[in-house]
Amino acid sequence: MKVYQNSTHHQVFVIGAGAAGLMASVTARDLGLDVAMIDSNDRIGKKVLTTGNGRCNITNESTAMGTEEAVALARKYHSNNAGFPLPVLEQFGIRQTIDFFFMLGLPLISLEDGRMYPMSLQAGAVLDIFQLALEDRNVPVYFKNKVLDVTVSEEYPRFSILCQNEAGEEHVYTSEYLILCTGGLTAPKTGTDGSGYTLAGRLGHTLVNPVPGIVQLKLDYPHLKELSGVKFDGTGRILVNGEVIRSEFGEILFTDYGLSGPPILQLSRKAAFYLAQGEEVILSVDLMPDRTEEEVAEFLNGHWRIFGHRTVANSFIGVVNKKLIPILLKEAGIGESDTGLLCRDLTEETKHTFIRLMKQWAFRVTDTNSFTNAQTTAGGIDTTELTEGTLESRLVPGLYLAGEVMDVDGDCGGYNLQWAWSSGYVAATALAKRVAGV
Ligand SMILES: Cc1cc2nc3c(=O)[nH]c(=O)nc-3n(C[C@H](O)[C@H](O)[C@H](O)COP(=O)(O)OP(=O)(O)OC[C@H]3O[C@@H](n4cnc5c(N)ncnc54)[C@H](O)[C@@H]3O)c2cc1C
Incomplete structure (x- = not known):
């Protein structure tokens, strides 16, 4: 049954309430944007809950010691476009991650090999803190909405996001800007079935063959x-x-x-x-x-x-x-x-x-x-189609990508979540600058 209600509009929609989407939304809101999130799940960060054996290995401080932190950190990442992660990590690296979570009220501790976790050693605490941060900032999250299609037009409001709820009803959300944070193909039970690749593909983007990583x-x-x-x-x-x-x-x-x-x-x-x-x-x-x-x-x-x-x-x-x-x-x-x-x-x-x-x-x-057992997806949306250091699409102005959806994957040890934090922050910051005309 198709039921089209009035569309819901926000200046920015973030598709995917995983690690990257959460970082992008909180950052965008703090920079004064009207932002909302959409996710097919009934809660935020379902995958984050499973990370680090339930403890959430948020980042890794072992590369944060030297003056060349970003360069050392960038060596932990892989992409067909090898130089792509560095300008992102230079803007938001490990120190910024530690400070960001401290600012939200989540102190981190360092255990083996520099791996950092929430002090309580509970992945759930990361999500509770993000939930509080979203509530503090009045960021709406439209749960149980699977995005089926995204179209873009020259006219305001530019992006139309077609979603379907559990009952099979369809609803259109609209926005002027979009941040795509739909993850890769790993652990499909957490909501990541690769549909983000299809959405980006419909907007003209190409896919670097995804294969299981950390498996x-x-x-x-x-x-x-x-x-x-x-x-x-x-x-x-x-x-x-x-x-x-x-x-x-x-x-x-x-x-x-x-x-x-x-x-x-x-x-x-x-x-x-x-x-x-x-x-x-x-x-x-x-x-x-x-x-x-x-x-x-x-x-x-x-x-x-x-x-x-x-x-x-x-x-x-x-x-x-x-x-x-x-x-x-x-x-x-x-x-x-x-x-x-x-x-x-x-x-x-x-x-x-x-x-x-x-x-x-x-x-x-x-x-x-298989992807069911893997921790990350190697491959993803081709990063040569994104502007370095802003993560904006070169093909669709106003569209940004963050997290595992793109062709960047990190080593084991907290580096994949670090990419989600870094890229989520950079996409939201670049978008805010664009809106402000700077
Ligand atoms: C078992 C396991 C353990 C891990 N442990 C660690 C660890 O300790 N440290 C570390 O650094 N990394 C770890 N990782 C990797 C890390 O979790 C991911 O790299 C990270 O979560 C990616 O963040 P993301 O926001 O890009 O994607 P995700 O966190 O995967 O979020 C994507 C979101 O998009 C939503 N979505 C997707 N498609 C649609 C659609 N069409 N419509 C609506 N919503 C959609 C999904 O429901 C999901 O909520 C682990 C991964 C797994 C599977």
């Missing part, structure tokens, strides 16, 4: 079931055509489908990117990252010499996780009938295979887990 990797490996649950501190390396693309150290976890853990999540956007291009992607793990290959060789050869009377399997006890031992033996060509093989009988070739496995155990990556 687990699936491997083609026959022994995953036996290895599932094994954790170790190691280095993971992504290789394409034999070249190391990126490496990360930390706790790596075998699962029954592949690998997980912070280094794997950090490496995943590169893997997803090259897989989407049809490249063969290899994930190599280093089980002894604090030793060079020569040091590993010296250590293992010494160990096998001293304990020459022990079986090879027993020589690895206490050296690697016990669950890894039978798999390493299989990888080195020691079959079940040879499990009694003694260290003193190891051939030079098999010793060399073990040493290589310790330093570069290679697996073929077949896929990433």
